Structures are given as C-alpha cells and as structure tokens.
Amino acid sequence: MSRSPRFKLTACAIFREEAPFLAEWIRFHQNVGFEHFYLYNNFSTDDFKAVLNPFIQEGLVTLVDWPRPVGQLSAYRDCIRRRWREALWIGFFDIDEFLFAPDGRDVPSVLSDYRDLPGVCVWQAFYGSSGHVERPERPVVEAYTMRAGADITTVKTILNPRMVYRVGVHQSKFLSGEGLDTHRRTIVPGMPPKLDILRINHYWSRSLADLDQKIRRGDASTSALRDRDWHVAFESKLNVESDDAILKAMQRAG
Template sequence: MRDKCKLSICAIMRDEGCYLMEWLEFHKLVGVERFYLYNNNSVDNTTDIVIPYIQTGEVIFHDWPLHPGQIPAFEHCLKHYGRESEWIAFIDLDEFLFATEKNDVREVLEEFKDYPGVVVNWLCFGSSGHIKRPKGLQIENYTKRAPDNFQSHQVVKSIVRPEKTLGSAGTPHEFTYLDGLPVTESKQPLLGGSRTDISSTKKLRINHYKTRSQEDGDYKTRRGRPTTLQPRNPQLFKAYDRNDVEDLTIQRFLPQLKNALAERERVLNYELLLNQQYKTPNQLVFDYQKYDMIDSANNKLKRSFKQLQEIQKELDKSKSWLDHIEDNSLMV
C-alpha cells in the first residue's frame, strides 16, 4: 500500500485534456497529494498528459469505459483506495476546490477531523461572454458568476473520511456513513440530500465552471450526462450562463499556477527532446540558448547530451571495427 496522504481527489473524466493540466496543478497548489482518475472513453490527449503524473505516483489512473460510470467509479475508489487517504474529495474536472482565505485545504480540514464528511457549496461561473473557447487558463478567463442567491449555489460536493464512509448514496454529491452525518463548513449536520438550506463559502468553496464557453457548453450537451444514459437539456447552458458578479477570489493562486504550469511544460519539452534524440542519434545538435534552461532540468539535459555523444562515438568505433573485420574476412 502506498503511503497514506492527507487529501486526495477522485474524479471521472472524458475529453478534458485541454483543461486537465491546469486542474491537476491547481489542486496540487491547494494541498491535494494524490488523484484517482477514471478515464471514461476519452478520445483526446488525456492519456498523454497524465502519463508523467502516473510516473511520479501523483495520479492513479483507470480506463473506465462503463457508462454511466461515475457512481461505480466512486465506489471503486472507496473500496480499493480508501485506506490510502485521510480525506477524499469527490469532484469533477470543471470544479476547483479551495479554501476561501487559507492557502491549504488540509489546514481547514483539521477543524473537521471528528466528522465523517464535510460538504462544500458550489459557486457557478458563466461564460464571461466567451463564444469560442479562449486561450489561457479557466481561472483567468472565467471571472463572472451567478449571484449569491442563485438556487444552484445550495448544491454541495463531498469531502469524506473513507474510514467512516460506507459508499455513495446514489448521486455524485452525497455519501452514506458508518456513524454520524456530514456537516457544512459551519458544522451544521446535513440531514439528507445534496443541498444545504443556505449556501456558505466562507471557509471552503468550489468554483464550478459549469458552462465555460458557448463552444464548450455545446460539446457538453452533445456528450450527455456521466451519471445516466440521458442526454443533457440543450437549455442547460442558458440557465447556467450567469455573469452577474465578478469574483476574482481564486486568482490569488494565479502566479503560482502559471509558474507550476510553465515548469511542467519545460520538463515535458525536455523529455520529448531527449526521446527524439535517442531515436535519431546521428542528429545530436540543438541550440541550448533557445531554451530557458533551469537548475536540475538543465543539468540533466546536458549530461544526457554528453552521454549520447559518447554513445555515438562508441557506435562509430564499433562500426569501423566491424567493417575492418568484414574486409579482412573477405580477403581470406
């Protein structure tokens, strides 16, 4: 069994490749140590993006073709990985969980260690007027949300203590527990259902980018629901495309997130370059000045470059030696 971590996330995903790295790196910033991801028939580049995270042990990855598959995925996660985490948050790829004032969600969860679960309210963000999918980050592009009294803000997602959790209650929002009830951030027991009477996001919140752009919304409608075999209502985008309030709370993480993503991109580019060089050992020239080499990544690349040069020299020597042997054998 892997080392027990404080906070993990379980999510099912489909064709979220263009948003996946942002989502992963953001949640790493706010204290998530491990991700249990269930790939539900993606046809984009999801697998390519997630491979480096699998290699580091940050992501546990399952191909999950079952449809509808969200509830079975959550059940599978609790059964097989429940003992590996003190807390598991069950959210989606269009949801960003964070502490409203503190930087680390784990610090807030310390207040709730005597409860089997904590529920967190949504805040639903609209398209911010984007018709086409804009370049850049979600948390930078989508800054406007529905008003505080928007009815869907009463919807919750759950962060559960697996050791005290029996399983899903049949929806992606709520769970059943061995003993006791989950509580809101104000420590009020949630008596049932997936909604609170009053939305509260003073300690914890989920920015729910439910619509994203019109282009994204149209695709989500065609894709259908992850929990049923029913298609989505085509009017869903219009109902949730509310842009009444500008909310920049999450953007305090933006500088760190951009740095993390830039570093991840550099490492990926170096690894791709090295792989290319291994495949074409006769083409070992590339311009170091073209890249912003930093610290260990720079040293690693230079060492590998030198090693490849030595290998090339040895290959040339071996080829020369074999040619010599072959010539002599022909002379005999």
C-alpha cells in the same frame, strides 16, 4: 498495529474528453494541498494519456480505465473499495470544479478542524462563460470570472473513506454521523451557501463552444440526453456577478 494513511488528502474524478483541462486542474489542486489523484477515464477519445503521463510518472496520478455507461457512482465506489486505507480524506468532484480555501490556506490544514466529521460538504459557486464564445488561450481560473448568485449552488463532499457506506455524487451516507458544511450545518434544500472557509468554483459551461461539447458528450451520472435549450437557458443565469476570489487566494498562497 494500524498504519496511518499514506496521504492526508486525495481527489477522485471521472472524466471524458477533458484533455485540454486536466493539467491545470491537477496542478491547481496539488498547489492547494491535494497529494494524489485517482482519475477514471470514461470513454475519452482525445489525447488525455499524453497529458496525464508526466503526472503518472511523477507518482501524482493513478489512472483507471472505466468504460462503463453512467459510470460515475460505480467509479466512486471502486475508488473507496481500493483506496480506503490509503487516504485520510478523499474529495469527490469533477474536472470543471476547483476546490480551495479563500484565505489562501492549504486545504489539509483547514480539514484538520473537521477530523471528528465523516465528511465535509463544500459549497459551490457556479461560473458561466463570462461572454467567451470560443475557448480563450488562458487558464480556466483566469478566463472565467462571472458567476451566478447564491441561489444557484450545490455541494460536493470530501469524505473519510473508512466511514462511508453509500457514496453519492453530492452527499454520501456514513456509518456514524453525517457530512456537514464548513459551518457544521446539516445540508437542507434552499439553505444559503457559505463560501468563506472552503469553496468550489464550478466552471459549469466554460466557453459557449465548450458548453456545446458538454451537451453532446452527455453525463456520467445519468443516461438521459442533455437538453440543449435547458443548458443554454441555465448558462444565461451564470454571469450575474464578478468574483475573482480564487485569484486572490492564489496570490495569498503564493
């Protein structure tokens, strides 16, 4: 007799030097319906353990030490290999990405409309520094409200771990069918994003001081060094329009 998964919705993320942001990210996603977090530490030297210990004691976080260069995809594969029976859905996204339903619904109830799909691709809105040179003493979702236009976007995937055979950073390959967006569209380059049912706010730079740290930290998905000039130029495109949909969704949910 097959057992149903213990969790409806979990998240997997790899992180490095994210201690100041972990607690807000976990609590936010717990509030929108994520029941457990598989977090892979990738060479952090900050006080992440002190931040995560209460969540581990609570049974909310499973912490995995993952000291592998360019460790993102191998961490994702490890999560699927170990946890495929445990969760109905696993979302693969980062600590600077906040996933929510703009109408304030919890995410599992939204996903119940997509149980026939092996994966749901969620579009991102990219947020810049909103003019903050140094990190403000406010939650990320309140501090950064300026974002890029719809021409700068990508997707991350919430997937059925029993159906995936090749996990990707953005999209994955499945044994049957394909990951579609919330309007059941196949993802193709240049298509307009849909942010109305589910969306991800990607706080790409946070403050300019945080962006500087991000450039120096490097990337978990590639060994290439980050190009400072490119990053600074890209950030300048991410403060085009004001968008506080995440705060309105939190009010509706509350």
